[in-house]
Amino acid sequence: MHGVRGACPSLVGSMQNAGVAISLCAFVLVGIVLLRGIVGKCFKLFPLFYSYMIYVFCGSILMYLVYWLERQAYPTAFWLYYLVTILVEFTVLAEISDQVFRLFPAIRNLGRALTIAISAAFGLLYMLPVVLWSTGRAAALLDFALRASVTKAVVLAALLIAARHYGSELGKNVAGLMLGFSIYLGVNVANLAAAKLYGRALYSEIYWMMTPIGYALCLLVWAVALWEYAPMPRRISPVAGRDSEAVALELTRFNSELSKLLHK
């Protein structure tokens, strides 16, 4: 994601330059998002998301340094950073899942539970087989990235459907996080699938162009959505708000009434 994805040294041609230019724009956008986070004091409100942004910012600087200072080590460093980033991107999902049901005490952890359950199931049944039984390192890496993106897209879709079901209004910040990440994932899934089909010879230049474009679009949406903190809107509810303890006791009462009925 990766400010410097477009700068892979094995590339040639004008598309590579365009990719590098877009990657630099993406890097600037990461800086803007971080700067606005500092100015708006949003770090405490979205801790996982900003940790991820700091990771991307520092990782990109590190990659540029390796690219300029130790070019021979760059491909190895790049692919290592790429692999770690695939996993680190799950923190964005963790942040979204924490925010979606924050106002509802009874289901505050539903987002986190959905994220863990879907990621674990897809990780075991869909992503792990590629690592274990794939032929060739390049194919395995491409397939792993593709399947990880599909897994993230499924988690995001499940979170959105659950949020819609429980009438959770997301607010500008969280909706922006979701929209930006969705654009990135959508582009990534299509791009990786095409790369897998057409192979390196035919698709590599387009790949190194499309990936930074997808990420730059995502960052643009994030920068606009997180420009300033917007509290989550509260839907006018027919019932008055309650504290966590009152809701907990009501939940217990509902469960015990149903249990009594079921045991008859």
Next chain:
Amino acid sequence: MITLIYAGIAIAFLILVIGLLHKPQPLDPDEALAAKSHAPSIGKGHWLHLSERIFDPSDARWLAEELAFPKLAKSLMLGRKRLAIHWLEALQASFDDLVRTPKITPSEAPEANSPGSWQMLWLTLRFKFLVSYALLVVKLVGPYHRLIPSFSWMSFSPGSERSFRRAAWANSRNSH
């Protein structure tokens, strides 16, 4: 072919996200009130007593065995089945209202994942599963069938309520 499938997944995913991110239409106040009227609070005793009558087979048995009116007993059973379904759906609606209840004073900072909130999530999911199961059984075999053979391992003793109250109290202290 695989690429086309993945491209389809990507496009469908983006359409789904954009569709779901649209603001849901706010409920008309009259509509909300009407929806609320068939989902009374569980705190109301008479509503709970109603469930005892609905799920009690003695009336139907009395009609069928003592008065020898099997047709009338069957018709009563069908009526009770409709009532049982309506009662369970109202219970579910009332529970969903509770789950959608916002906090009184939300702190803007994200809260710690305390054991209390995981326990509340467990109670929510457990209820949803059990009420769906109960509805299925009532729809398939009627209200006078024993709903669960034995779920004794999922007991709800007063002790567990006390421990839950403690966890919820600790949770509310953490959040302030």
